[in-house]
Amino acid sequence: xxxxxxxxxxxxxxxxxxxxxxxxxxxxxxxxxxxxxxxxxxxxxxxxxxxxxxxxxxxxxxxxxxxxxxxxxxxxxxxxxxxxxxxxxxxxxxxxxxxxxxxxxxxxxxxxxxxxxxxxxxxxxxxxxxxxxxxxxxxxxxxxxxxxxxxxxxxxxxxxxxxxxxxxxxxxxxxxxxxxxxxxxxxxxxxxxxxxxxxxxxxxxxxxxxxxxxxxxxxxxxxxxxxxxxxxxxxxxxxxxxxxxxxxxxxxxxxxxxxxxxxxxxxxxxxxxxxxxxxxxxxxxxxxxxxxxxxxxxxxxxxxxxxxxxxxxxxxxxxxxxxxxxxxxxxxxxx
Amino acid sequence: xxxxxxxxxxxxxxxxxxxxxxxxxxxxxxxxxxxxxxxxxxxxxxxxxxxxxxxxxxxxxxxxxxxxxxxxxxxxxxxxxxxxxxxxxxxxxxxxxxxxxxxxxxxxxxxxxxxxxxxxxxxxxxxxxxxxxxxxxxxxxxxxxxxxxxxxxxxxxxxxxxxxxxxxxxxxxxxxxxxxxxxxxxxxxxxxxxxxxxxxxxxxxxxxxxxxxxxxxxxxxxxxxxxxxxxxxxxxxxxxxxxxxxxxxxxxxxxxxxxxxxxxxxxxxxxxxxxxxxxxxxxxxxxxxxxxxxxxx
Amino acid sequence: xxxxxxxxxxxxxxxxxxxxxxxxxxxxxxxxxxxxxxxxxxxxxxxxxxxxxxxxxxxxxxxxxxxxxxxxxxxxxxxxxxxxxxxxxxxxxxxxxxxxxxxxxxxxxxxxxxxxxxxxxxxxxxxxxxxxxxxxxxxxxxxxxxxxxxxxxxxxxxxxxxxxxxxxxxxxxxxxxxxxxxxxxxxxxxxxxxxxxxxxxxxxxxxxxxxxxxxxxxxxxxxxxxxxxxxxxxxxxxxxxxxxxxxxxxxxxxxxxxxxxxxxxxxxxxxxxxxxxxxxxxxxxxxxxxxxxxxxxxxxxxxxxxxxxxxxxxxxxxxxxxxxxxx
Ligand SMILES: Nc1ncnc2c1ncn2[C@@H]1O[C@H](COP(=O)(O)OP(=O)(O)OP(=O)(O)O)[C@@H](O)[C@H]1O
Ligand SMILES: Nc1ncnc2c1ncn2[C@@H]1O[C@H](COP(=O)(O)OP(=O)(O)OP(=O)(O)O)[C@@H](O)[C@H]1O
Ligand code: SF4
Ligand code: SF4
Ligand SMILES: [Mg+2]
Ligand SMILES: [Mg+2]
Numbered sequence: 001x002x003x004x005x006x007x008x009x010x011x012x013x014x015x016x017x018x019x020x021x022x023x024x025x026x027x028x029x030x031x032x033x034x035x036x037x038x039x040x041x042x043x044x045x046x047x048x049x050x051x052x053x054x055x056x057x058x059x060x061x062x063x064x065x066x067x068x069x070x071x072x073x074x075x076x077x078x079x080x081x082x083x084x085x086x087x088x089x090x091x092x093x094x095x096x097x098x099x100x101x102x103x104x105x106x107x108x109x110x111x112x113x114x115x116x117x118x119x120x121x122x123x124x125x126x127x128x129x130x131x132x133x134x135x136x137x138x139x140x141x142x143x144x145x146x147x148x149x150x151x152x153x154x155x156x157x158x159x160x161x162x163x164x165x166x167x168x169x170x171x172x173x174x175x176x177x178x179x180x181x182x183x184x185x186x187x188x189x190x191x192x193x194x195x196x197x198x199x200x201x202x203x204x205x206x207x208x209x210x211x212x213x214x215x216x217x218x219x220x221x222x223x224x225x226x227x228x229x230x231x232x233x234x235x236x237x238x239x240x241x242x243x244x245x246x247x248x249x250x251x252x253x254x255x256x257x258x259x260x261x262x263x264x265x266x267x268x269x270x271x272x273x274x275x276x277x278x279x280x281x282x283x284x285x286x287x288x289x290x291x292x293x294x295x296x297x298x299x300x301x302x303x304x305x306x307x308x309x310x311x312x313x314x315x316x317x318x319x320x321x322x323x324x325x326x327x328x329x330x331x332x333x334x335x
Numbered sequence: 336x337x338x339x340x341x342x343x344x345x346x347x348x349x350x351x352x353x354x355x356x357x358x359x360x361x362x363x364x365x366x367x368x369x370x371x372x373x374x375x376x377x378x379x380x381x382x383x384x385x386x387x388x389x390x391x392x393x394x395x396x397x398x399x400x401x402x403x404x405x406x407x408x409x410x411x412x413x414x415x416x417x418x419x420x421x422x423x424x425x426x427x428x429x430x431x432x433x434x435x436x437x438x439x440x441x442x443x444x445x446x447x448x449x450x451x452x453x454x455x456x457x458x459x460x461x462x463x464x465x466x467x468x469x470x471x472x473x474x475x476x477x478x479x480x481x482x483x484x485x486x487x488x489x490x491x492x493x494x495x496x497x498x499x500x501x502x503x504x505x506x507x508x509x510x511x512x513x514x515x516x517x518x519x520x521x522x523x524x525x526x527x528x529x530x531x532x533x534x535x536x537x538x539x540x541x542x543x544x545x546x547x548x549x550x551x552x553x554x555x556x557x558x559x560x561x562x563x564x565x566x567x568x569x570x571x572x573x574x575x576x577x578x579x580x581x582x583x584x585x586x587x588x589x590x591x592x593x594x595x596x597x598x599x600x601x602x603x604x605x606x607x608x609x610x611x612x613x614x615x616x617x618x619x620x621x622x623x624x625x626x627x628x629x630x631x632x
Numbered sequence: 633x634x635x636x637x638x639x640x641x642x643x644x645x646x647x648x649x650x651x652x653x654x655x656x657x658x659x660x661x662x663x664x665x666x667x668x669x670x671x672x673x674x675x676x677x678x679x680x681x682x683x684x685x686x687x688x689x690x691x692x693x694x695x696x697x698x699x700x701x702x703x704x705x706x707x708x709x710x711x712x713x714x715x716x717x718x719x720x721x722x723x724x725x726x727x728x729x730x731x732x733x734x735x736x737x738x739x740x741x742x743x744x745x746x747x748x749x750x751x752x753x754x755x756x757x758x759x760x761x762x763x764x765x766x767x768x769x770x771x772x773x774x775x776x777x778x779x780x781x782x783x784x785x786x787x788x789x790x791x792x793x794x795x796x797x798x799x800x801x802x803x804x805x806x807x808x809x810x811x812x813x814x815x816x817x818x819x820x821x822x823x824x825x826x827x828x829x830x831x832x833x834x835x836x837x838x839x840x841x842x843x844x845x846x847x848x849x850x851x852x853x854x855x856x857x858x859x860x861x862x863x864x865x866x867x868x869x870x871x872x873x874x875x876x877x878x879x880x881x882x883x884x885x886x887x888x889x890x891x892x893x894x895x896x897x898x899x900x901x902x903x904x905x906x907x908x909x910x911x912x913x914x915x916x917x918x919x920x921x922x923x924x925x926x927x928x929x930x931x932x933x934x935x936x937x938x939x940x941x942x943x944x945x946x947x948x949x950x951x952x953x954x955x956x957x958x959x
Contacts, residue, residue, distance in 0.1 A: 050818040051789075065529055092532035105523035109355060109545045118541075119531040152354050157907050158674075168527060187673035187845065189904040192889035196900050214818065217891040221901060244893055258823040260848030262890050264871045272827055273820045276788045362648075 003076075004038035005208045006062070006176055011035045011071035013054075013061045017281060029281050031057040033232035034071070039176070039225070042206040046223030046240065048216055048255070050277055054232040055212045059178040062210070063095050064088065075176060093123060096169035100181035102161035106153040112139070112164055113149045119171040138167040141204075142197060159190035166197065170205075178210045183218060195222055216259055220244050228252045231280055231288040234307075238317040248310060248319040250295045287322065295323060359549075362625040369621025375614035379429055386430035394420055395427035395580055403597045413599040415585075416592055424580050425603045431581040432563045432611065435497065439562035443501045444555040447508025448544065454509065455516025456539050463513075470506045478503055478565075479572070486574050496575050500562050508554040515547050549626035556619035560612055567608060582608045633705060634661035635839050636685070636807055641699035643680050646692060652911040653697070654680045656863040659938070662807065667833060667840040669850035669871065671886075672860035673908060678843045681860075682809045685841075686726055687716040703807070722752040725800040727793070729812035734796060735784040741768075741795050742780035745802055752803045767798040771828055790821035794828065801832055808833065811843045826853050847890055851875055859883050862908060862919040865938065869946025879946055879953040882920050918951070926952045 013032040016025040031054040039045045047055050060066040062073050064080060073080040075094055083091050099105040106115055116138055120131040136146055142163040153161055162182065169177055179198065183191045199222065201207060213219050219226055220240055227237040228249065236249040247253045257271045275292045278284055284291050290300040300322055308325045311317030363369050386392040399410075399418040406413045412421035454466040473481075482499040489495035519525060520543070528538045569575035570583025582604040589601035643655035655677045662668045670678050683689050685701055687708060701708040703724065708716070720726075728734040736744060745767060746760035755763060761780070768776035771794040784792055793813060800808055810829060814822035830853055833840045842854055850857050851871060858868035859882065867880040878884040888902040906923040915921055918931040928951055936949040944956045 050820065060526075063530055065526055089532040092530060095530075097527065097530045099523035099527065101523055105527060107524045107542055107546065109548075111354075118528070118533065122531060122533050122537070154355065159907060165527075168531070172531070187908075188847075188886060188890050189673060190907065192891070192901040192903040193905075195891070196903060199900065215891070216819075217893050220893050221891045221897060240897065245895070254820060256893070258819040259893065260819075260822075260826070260846060260852045262847035262851045262875060262887060262892060264851045264875050266851075270823055270827075272823050274824075276790055276821070277818070 005041045005076060006039040006210075007072075007074040008038070008062060009036050009072045009074075011058065011061055011073060012069045013057050013066055014069045027281050030232045030283060031280060032061060033283075035229075035232075035234050036071075037225075037227055037234065037237060039208045039210060041175075041208055042202060043224040044202065044209040044211050044222055046219035046226040047210060047212045047229060048214060048219050048226065049229035050214065050255075052277065052280065053229045054280070055214075055229055056180050058229070059097065059180050059210055059212055063092075063097055063178060065097070089123075093172040094174050095176045095178070096172065096174040097178045097180060098162075098165050098169045098182040100184055102158040102165065102185055103153075105165045106161055108153055111150045111152055112144075115164065116167055116171055119168065123172060125172075134171070138170055141170065141201070142167045157190075159186055159194060162186060162190075162194055163197070166194075166201070170201065173205070174207065176208045176210070178212065180212045181214070182211070184213060184215065191218070198222065216244075216256060228255065231278065231283050233288060233320070234318075235289065235321070236317075236319045238311065239315060242311065242315065242317050246317075248317065248324060249289075249321050250293050250323070251289050254292075254294070287320075297322060359625040363621060366621045366625065368617055369625070372614040372617035372621065375610065376618055379611050379614075380433065382426055383430040383433040386427055392423055392427035392430065395423045397423075403592065403595075403599075406599065412603045415588060415600050416597075421585075421600050421603050424585055425582070425607045428580055428582045428585060428604065429607065429611075431576060431579055432566065432608075435500075435566045435576075435581075436559040436562045438497055439500045439504060440555045440559040442497075443504040443558050444508055444551050446501060447505040447554065448512055448547065448551050450505065451509035451512025452516055452539055452544055452547070455513040456520065456535070456543065458513070458517050458520075466509070470509060473503060473506055479569075479574075482569060482574055493577055496566065496569055500565060504558050504561060508551070508558070511550050511554060512547050515550055516543055519543050519546055552626065553619060553623045556615060556622060560615045560619070563608070564612060634663045635704060636662040636841075637700075637702040638681075638685070639700045639702065641681070641684060641701060642697040643677075643684055643689060643694060644697045645694045647912070650912050654694075654863050654911065655684065657699070658860075658863070658865050659699075660858050660865060660868060662839045662841060664806070664839050665833070665837045666856065667830075667842060667854045669854035669857035670841060670843045670860060671845060671847055671850050671857060673845060673886075675908065675911075676860040677863045678845075678860060679811055682726065682811050682841065682843055685809060686720060686724065687711065687713075718752075721748055721805075722803045723805055724807045724809065725803070725805040727796050727800050727808070727810040727813045729815050735792060737784055740781050740783055741787070745780070745795075745799050748799055749802055763802065764798075767802050768795070770832070771795070771798045771801075772824070773798075790817055790824060793817060793821075793825050797825070797828060797832070801836065801838070804836060805838060807839045807841070809841045809843070812845070813842070814849065815844070815846070822849075829853065847875075847887060848892075859886070862914065863911065864919065864949065866920070866950070867946055867948040868938070869944075873945030877945070877954070877957045879941075879944055879948040879956070880920075880950045881924050881926055881952075881954070883948070884954060885923075918949075928952050 011032060012034055014028040014030050017027040017029060018025060035058055037045060049055055057066060061068045068081055071081070075091065078091060080091060113135055116135045117131050120126060120134060125131065126134060139146060139149065144160065144163055183194050186194060195218065202209065211219065211222050223240045225237060226240050226243045227234050228251065229235065230251050236243065236252050243252065247256055254271045254273050257269065271294060273292045278291055286301040286303055287305050290296045293300065305320040305322050307318045307320045309316045310319055310324055396419065399414060401414050402418045403416050404410055404414040410420050410422065412425065415421055450466050454463040457463045481503060482496065485499040486495040489498065525538060525542055528542050566575050566581060567583035567586060570581050571587045575581065575583050585600055585604035593601055638658060638660050641655055641658045642653065645652045645654055658681060660668065670681065672678055680689065684696060689696065696709050742761060742764055745764035746757065749755045749760040749763055750757070765776045765780055768779060773779050773791060773794055787795065813829065814825050817825060826849065829840065832838065842850070844850060854871050856869065857871050857874050858865045859880065860866070861882050867874065867878065867883045874883065875887065878887055885904040889904060891901060904923050909915055909919060909922065917933050918924070918936055921927050921931045924931065930951050936951050938947045938949045940947045941956060
């Protein structure tokens with residue numbers, strides 16, 4: 001097996017919470033807390049979890065749109081977290097992002113052409129004539145007509161804007177793209193068009209994706225690997241097949257059973273969680289999920305579970321939950 | 336790969352590309368009151384340009400023997416107590432007003448835009464702190480006191496009034512621009528630019544400032560009116576126009592005349608001022624409506 | 633007679649580019665104790681339909697251009713505003729998508745619930761408070777006697793939505809309209825809220841109109857459903873039949889393109905080609921024609937009406953519907 005395209009190790013992002021008259025830091029929001037994973041070349045890691053669990057922050061910290069507090073990110077051999085200046089600029093050609101909001105992600109006063117040409121200008125790629133040609137190619141790749149070149153964003157539907165956003169991310173031929181809720185704002189009939197487009201781009205250009213979504217069904221469709229996040233931590237990762245066939249973590253199980261199925265005959269045995277999501281400013285001790293977990297045991301509130309592989313070496317299935325593996329020892333306890 | 340493997344997204348149902356600007360212009364053209372006010376403003380501008388070109392208003396300083404004459408065919412608005420033609424003076428003052436309004440509006444808008452953009456982009460960091468502090472200081476000094484101080488400091492310098500006004504008026508523009516920039520900074524298109532490696536200065540100049548132009552335009556018109564109104568008060572207080580004549584100076588002159596029951600000078604200057612200020616305010620409102628993306632249909 | 637009968641409703645909006653007919657001849661009924669789902673994609677007119685029933689269409693630019701809305705036999709389209717105000721909150725109430733915008737941030741939730749109760753039920757201050765606490769307990773808010781004195785921003789999104797439900801149900805309405813009540817919520821919280829609406833509707837015998845773009849939500853909570861496209865209902869019927877044997881090509885396409893968890897990953901998701909047409913620039917004939925794979929000659933000339941086929945469980949507005957399957 002070759003080395004993965006992207007390696008994330010112990011990535012952490014804490015946001016300071018300022019308070020008081022002196023605007024001193026009074027607390028930390030632990031938005032992302034020690035997350036590690038790999039993404040293989042040409043593969044997609046789907047990332048699911050509830051609102052505020054840190055998915056977007058994780059994606060942005062990988063791209064250095066947020067400065068990580070701790071941890072390392074390697075794109076091939078390059079240490080992304082250590083890069084600066086011109087090296088970072090060069091790295092940016094290889095990692096891109098597609099955003100959620102089709103209305104906010106394009107500058108309202110620039111035409112499609114201006115938006116798509118800018119990355120080529122900034123990185124001095126080709127002559128002006130070549131840039132124009134490249135922009136036209138990009139439009140074709142995302143399934144838009146050349147006639148839209150000089151249109152403004154407000155003249156497009158949500159799905160079309162999303163295509164322009166995807167074209168912009170492709171302009172520099174990246175190897176890795178973070179898709180942050182890229183289809184969440186779209187209607188189902190358009191959503192499926194854009195999902196298919198992303199799929200096609202992957203097979204065509206061999207791009208790796210971190211596909212962030214709160215929709216488990218969308219993630220299953222698009223991903224090879226899936227990670228489940230809860231309160232800034234990854235609690236389970238496995239291949240899409242394994243995770244959906246045999247979810248191990250009680251949170252993953254609850255999440256899956258909560259999805260409304262568009263089939264009235266599917267008798268759902270729903271695990272309805274009680275309680276609300278705790279605040280990441282003040283996460284529970286021990287297992288972060290113990291306040292809502294239907295399977296919680298006494299030691300869950302004091303001892304933090306560690307990631308353990310319940311699968312094989314070739315087909316790993318990582319879970320952090322005390323229900324599996326050895327009974328935890330007190331000395332494993334996190335501070 | 337080509338588009339055949341993806342579903343062709345149908346084109347938007349529009350024949351011609353239409354920028355937000357052309358949309359705003361179209362909207363303004365349909366605003367009857369906005370167009371009427373623009374017409375009035377253009378008439379004033381024509382008067383001011385004519386004075387510049389020396390087509391009219393040339394006799395504003397010519398003394399005639401008839402003092403405080405009533406309106407006649409020769410002196411449309413009569414003459415003042417020096418025997419100068421009031422109509423000529425009011426016409427000439429239009430140029431003075433435009434000079435002050437334009438200079439102050441343009442300079443304070445540019446200053447406000449730059450300061451506001453820097454302060455918003457670096458919100459919470461030192462450049463912002465410095466600009467905020469400066470704004471705080473300027474805003475805390477009473478306007479007329481400040482003007483008097485500047486006028487005194489720049490003894491006899493013809494532009495002391497302009498300097499004082501620009502130094503005061505930019506703060507409002509800067510505050511609005513700063514808020515807008517902070518809002519825009521959170522937009523995903525700005526993040527996308529960061530992700531593409533676009534340098535910060537280019538992000539400010541190409542992505543952020545162009546999206547504040549609607550604020551700048553409206554602020555410029557508001558500042559224009561404020562400047563003209565302030566000029567009148569400053570000139571009345573003797574802190575304003577030194578060379579030439581202005582509506583403020585005319586009103587100032589008229590204070591002695593009105594006690595003797597002669598109102599021509601006062602009325603002429605006030606009417607010229609009032610109509611321009613009203614028209615400009617209406618123009619500014621219409622502009623604001625036309626540029627408001629929420630109200631574009 | 634059904635509790636609510638909407639009959640050939642037409643709603644228009646004046647826009648810069650012309651008159652947009654956002655609702656064009658919509659008819660449906662809701663019976664007591666029944667839950668009707670209205671589904672469709674963004675802009676198809678779901679919210680406008682619900683606002684019309686509530687008498688809350690902004691006028692101008694909107695206006696009801698035709699049709700009737702009969703509630704317990706009374707035509708609401710001609711009801712004077714004062715009588716309407718009395719109806720809203722007592723006999724008909726509504727839950728909105730974004731609970732934060734529907735709750736007043738400067739009053740405690742206790743104030744807001746008691747206000748409704750005192751206005752419509754004539755309770756005293758003390759009675760209203762006691763009833764408010766009861767309601768909060770019923771919607772599953774822990775420590776309701778403490779929560780009642782908190783402000784909306786002190787509650788989580790799911791709790792706020794539950795407060796909205798408590799307020800909406802506090803006067804025992806006969807009809808509850810819920811416009812995307814769970815769209816802003818996480819799936820786990822959505823499950824709690826839907827469960828709650830289902831239970832309360834059953835307990836109180838309330839008729840519910842549930843508006844959503846999520847077909848899964850409809851399948852799990854509704855008895856009957858209506859599918860809207862471009863201001864028209866294109867198919868309606870019992871949920872079981874509608875989801876199993878959709879007759880209209882749009883319903884079928886929509887159902888196929890919803891990503892769902894499947895044992896095997898599909899190589900490609902089925903899609904509906906093209907995009908929804910502009911309301912001001914509708915195609916002639918059937919509005920779905922440009923995207924329809926089974927269009928006939930006739931589809932370009934005439935607008936299909938909702939048509940009951942003797943054997944079919946659902947009614948569809950289509951000249952060439954999918955064949956009837958008898959189970
Ligand atoms: N710039 C910031 N400053 C302070 N806190 C932040 C900032 N950005 C995010 N957070 C906090 O970090 C946590 C994680 O936020 P994030 O946006 O990553 O969540 P998410 O999983 O993407 O949620 P959603 O599904 O709602 O997009 C949240 O509690 C959020 O309030
Ligand atoms: N106040 C208004 N002025 C002009 N047009 C309006 C107004 N309100 C709604 N419309 C139009 O009516 C149509 C239907 O809108 P409606 O809000 O009912 O859609 P919806 O089905 O609720 O969509 P969504 O799922 O996005 O909430 C849209 O085309 C919309 O543009
Ligand atoms: S560690 Fe305990 S509380 Fe956490 S998920 Fe597992 S069983 Fe539940
Ligand atoms: S009426 Fe014709 S075009 Fe419309 S949905 Fe039916 S078959 Fe398709
Ligand atoms: Mg997010
Ligand atoms: Mg709606």
